Amino acid sequence: MNFPPLSEHDCEKASNSYLMSLMAIVVGLPLPIVNLLATFGFYLGNRKGSHFVRWHCTQALVSQFSLLFMNSAGFWWSVAILLGKKDPDNSYIAYMVTVILFNLADFIATMYSAIHTRKGNHVHWWLYGDITNRICPK
Amino acid sequence: MKIFGKIIVLIVLFISIWQMLALVPWTKTLGLEEARVSTEEKLGDLIWQQYKDRENREPALTEPAHQILSIICKANHIETENIKLHVIDDIEVNAFAMPGQSIIVNRGLLEETQDPGELAGVIAHELAHLQHNHVMKKLLREFGLSVLTSVASGRGGGQTAEVMKILGATAYDRKFEKEADLSAVEYMVAAGVSPEHLANFLYRLGKADGNQEKYLRWIRTHPDSGERAAYILDHARKQQQNIRPLLADSSWQQMKNALELEAEED
Numbered sequence: 001m002n003f004p005p006l007s008e009h010d011c012e013k014a015s016n017s018y019l020m021s022l023m024a025i026v027v028g029l030p031l032p033i034v035n036l037l038a039t040f041g042f043y044l045g046n047r048k049g050s051h052f053v054r055w056h057c058t059q060a061l062v063s064q065f066s067l068l069f070m071n072s073a074g075f076w077w078s079v080a081i082l083l084g085k086k087d088p089d090n091s092y093i094a095y096m097v098t099v100i101l102f103n104l105a106d107f108i109a110t111m112y113s114a115i116h117t118r119k120g121n122h123v124h125w126w127l128y129g130d131i132t133n134r135i136c137p138k
Numbered sequence: 139m140k141i142f143g144k145i146i147v148l149i150v151l152f153i154s155i156w157q158m159l160a161l162v163p164w165t166k167t168l169g170l171e172e173a174r175v176s177t178e179e180k181l182g183d184l185i186w187q188q189y190k191d192r193e194n195r196e197p198a199l200t201e202p203a204h205q206i207l208s209i210i211c212k213a214n215h216i217e218t219e220n221i222k223l224h225v226i227d228d229i230e231v232n233a234f235a236m237p238g239q240s241i242i243v244n245r246g247l248l249e250e251t252q253d254p255g256e257l258a259g260v261i262a263h264e265l266a267h268l269q270h271n272h273v274m275k276k277l278l279r280e281f282g283l284s285v286l287t288s289v290a291s292g293r294g295g296g297q298t299a300e301v302m303k304i305l306g307a308t309a310y311d312r313k314f315e316k317e318a319d320l321s322a323v324e325y326m327v328a329a330g331v332s333p334e335h336l337a338n339f340l341y342r343l344g345k346a347d348g349n350q351e352k353y354l355r356w357i358r359t360h361p362d363s364g365e366r367a368a369y370i371l372d373h374a375r376k377q378q379q380n381i382r383p384l385l386a387d388s389s390w391q392q393m394k395n396a397l398e399l400e401a402e403e404d
Contacts, residue, residue, distance in 0.1 A: 066148065082282070083279060085279070087271075088165070088170060089165060090160050090161075090162065090163060090164045090165055091156075091160045093164035093165070093168070094156055094157075094159035094162065094164065095156055095160075098152065098155045098156040098159055101155065102152065127141065127144040130141050130144065131141055134141070
């Protein structure tokens with residue numbers, strides 16, 4: 001994807017959308033909605049920015065949705081176990097390990113994107129980049 | 139690949155990783171199963187210490203109950219050695235399951251049962267609570283894991299009394315009671331005992347005079363006895379029954395005679 005020449009300001013803002021996402025992952029892992037709200041807030045704040053900034057804010061936001069569903073399911077399953085309604089079996093532990101792996105993958109991808117967008121490089125994620133192209137046309 | 143295809147791939151990838159990881163015996167590897175069993179056994183031992191002094195070891199009283207338990211366990215492929223049954227010198231009509239695979243039966247309940255089938259029904263019901271792990275689930279809901287672990291390790295202080303109260307004096311929730319009732323029906327049928335005895339016992343006790351102190355605990359811990367008797371009979375009708383004698387009449391009569399003697403001595 002081609003973007004018009006980028007200013008230092010644009011690179012910084014696009015990178016910050018991923019940093020916002022990173023902070024939200026750290027705080028929000030036990031509270032899934034925090035991830036989404038933080039990233040959404042940053043997206044709203046940059047709706048009128050350049051196409052490069054808007055695109056990367058959107059990609060950061062879209063990637064949070066899949067995490068929201070899997071983290072929410074994990075959260076409520078954990079609450080059910082703490083309340084004694086369910087037992088912590090192999091399936092539960094396997095689910096939590098899987099969720100942690102996916103969150104870790106998202107964390108690494110987000111850090112990579114934050115570094116590269118700060119340098120002015122475009123980073124197109126598998127699946128989420130395609131969705132962002134549909135949502136955020138030129 | 140189109141977006142929809144990639145979404146499907148992501149979902150399949152997530153589920154595949156989850157299911158592959160689920161093949162790992164995590165609870166064993168992390169020692170969770172061992173910790174759970176250990177906590178339950180320690181809890182059971184600690185609570186039993188509070189009842190131990192009131193145990194009635196008179197063979198005429200305890201043998202029939204142990205024999206009935208053994209018959210039910212064997213018929214349902216349950217390891218009898220793992221289940222402990224104790225008779226307690228308490229005139230209240232009550233029986234309850236305890237952590238550590240124990241069943242407590244009050245003398246008052248033995249007096250109240252009119253035939254071996256009724257006692258078999260009560261024992262089958264409490265055995266079902268143990269088999270479905272209702273005891274620990276109930277305690278976890280009431281107290282949470284950290285409190286139970288403290289109590290089990292002897293650091294629980296006054297909470298041991300609270301745990302005993304919850305076990306012996308409060309009802310399980312409706313879902314657990316129904317599950318135990320229906321399993322009890324199946325256990326009784328497998329042992330050749332008519333589940334009607336359990337239904338009759340529940341119905342009779344449910345109609346008991348709530349002002350008589352000895353019935354109070356039963357009524358508090360077994361609400362809706364009439365309704366339960368009805369669905370027990372309903373479930374029993376769906377089972378193929380092959381009724382067999384449970385206990386020799388002489389054993390039962392000996393127990394009743396011993397109970398009368400003990401009641402006179404009190």
